[in-house]
Amino acid sequence: MPANAMSSPAPAVHYLSRCTVKPPPLPPKRCHLTPWDLAMFSLHYIQKGLLFANLPPSLSTDQIIDRLKSSLSTTLLHFYPLTGRFVTEEAHDENQKVIGIFWWIDCNGEGAEFIHAIADKVTVSDVLSPSDDVPSFIQSFFPLDGAINHDGHTQPLLAVQLTELADGIFIGCSFNHAVGDGTSYWNFFNAWAQIARTKGVAPLSRPPVHDRWFIDGYDTAPIKLPFTHPHDFIERFSPPPFREKIFHFSARSIAQLKARANQECGTNSVSSFQALTAVVWRSITRTRNLPADQKTSCRLAAENRSRLNPPLSPAYFGNSVYPIAATTTVGELLNHGLGWAAWLLNRTVADHNDSTIRGRLMAWMARPMVYRQSGFDRFSVLMGSSPRFDMYGCDFGWGKAVAARSGSASKFDGKVTSYPGWEGGGSMDLEICLVPKSMSMLETDDEFRSAVCPPLEMEVLLHGTSWYS
Known part of the structure; x- marks a missing residue:
């Protein structure tokens, strides 16, 4: 049962397709993580999305999806950490006992997930529900529901879902919070929109800065964490109904x-x-x-x-x-x-x-x-x-x-x-x-x-x- 179980039952969302979107080939890179990033590993992905209505009638869903996929591929070229996966390395003492772990991003271009879904019984008005509680079915507009950031070892660090509604579309993103915060998320989302709108012709209005910031006196080497097993820190929190x-x-x-x-x-x-x-x-x-x-x-x-x-x-x-x-x-x-x-x-x-x-x-x-x-x-x-x-x-x-x-x-x-x-x-x-x-x-x-x-x-x-x- 979803946490906000006080809302109405969710209409059916049918998943039509899913694929992996990759950027053009890039040399492999290793992205080290800062204390700000590492502290996020047991929290959820960021899940935010936008509702669009009054789409041009000349624009078919297939055309929208093709544009979103191609522009996402180009955007990932700029935001390349989102195409990778987390890697854990163990630190051992002289007796080969595990005494800590290191985390980093292998920016290997493995890609982001793109899902096409349909909820043809849901209208824009249903989503807005301006005088009511937020409908619980909105949860199904986001991929990787329930995922925590540590899951980025095996799950994509970015997953996108386009959901067709009866009279509009919803674009929902799940973005690994150990990769970036809300500022980083909306910088990515705006860059993606700009590339889609301009077909990549114009330079990004705010290209991302990837050099990780470390406190004075520390270099950019991986930070050893005092854990020996994920069970030491992973938590999958389920709140009571609200x-x-x-x-x-x-x-x-x-x-x-x-x-x-x-x-x-x-x-x-x-x-x-x-x-x-x-x-x-x-x-x-x-x-x-x-x-x-x-x-x-x-x-x-x-x-x-x-x-x-x-x-x-x-x-x-x-x-x-x-x-x-x-x-x-x-x-x-x-x-x-x-x-x-x-x-x-x-x-x-x-x-x-x-x-x-x-x-x-x-x-x-x-x-x-x-x-x-x-x-x-x-x-x-x-x-x-x-x-x-x-x-x-x-x-x-x-x-x-x-x-x-x-x-x-x-x-x-x-x-x-x-x-x-x-x-x-x-x-x-x-x-x-x-x-x-x-x-x-x-x-x-x-x-x-x-x-x-x-x-x-x-x-x-x-x-x-x-x-x-």
Whole structure:
């Protein structure tokens, strides 16, 4: 049973074909992994995708698939680590006892998987379901469901599925999170769309940077991990049933939250995202009816590239992200106002700087570890993804997507995934996962409801005219 079993039963998705897409021949390369990459090995693949409607009637499905495959092959030439597989090497002592392992990517051009599926009973409107929970059938639009990053030893590091709907298509990707983070994922997706749209004529607007970044004092040799067997770190986490719903926030609503938060704490440095996150943290915590002395955290996926000195390129292809946490007690969080919580988040973000990042890397090198999803604090909230990712800029040549959606990967009670709003201008969408009781209470929470806006009307999405200011 899927984790978000509260949704309606899944319509049938029929798999018509699958093949391997390879880049043009390349010399074999070995890609070493950084601490940021290695820490991801027990987590899920990234699963994100885009929904397209109103495709040109002159464009057949076969033509779409041919273009996607050929452009994917060219794109993989630039993003060659995605064509490889992970390799494990054992380290032995003088008695040939295993004392550790090394991981690296064999960029051997083995290729990515491409799947063609059809769900002809599903419409674009069914996928959007603007007033309902996210339909559980969307999980079947993503390949490698349930895969963790370590599975990239035998599974492709990238798998793509095109699903035909009754009146549109959905392109879902499963992307190994030990190869790259959300920034890397959307850089790849946009590059693929650009190559498909221009037929590869124009140079990439943001070619990937593949030189792996290592902390000063360490070379690029493989890092020995203190494990002797995958059982030492692998976990296949299954959360209890939860509800999953998308909430829309207009640019105007978010601007009002930002102004209120800054006014309450006497500053102008609280960002739009910090103000919205503070509302979400407070509202979700309120639904849980926890004791006042219970500690609670709001964890943010913080980008490291721009915070390093000197900064990493925005096109750096790999992982460069850390979870950072603002922590307080339930009583403190709820007894103070929005501005207090937003300022706590603001200070947490401000403290995540070059010195902090390097300190965390040094600590990891002294004691390597792999993240476990079961270790997430059930009294807290985790904000993933980013409204800054250019999801709606992925134009394959048939227009702007009408929605972005995600698969079942890395979801649990308290997980919030952020997206840019379809209409732009600073609007945002939040995909929130909560146990059923908490979700029902969130839907009626006064502070949360006052910030949420009606979802965009279907006509707006399909015909491209926004009525939001």
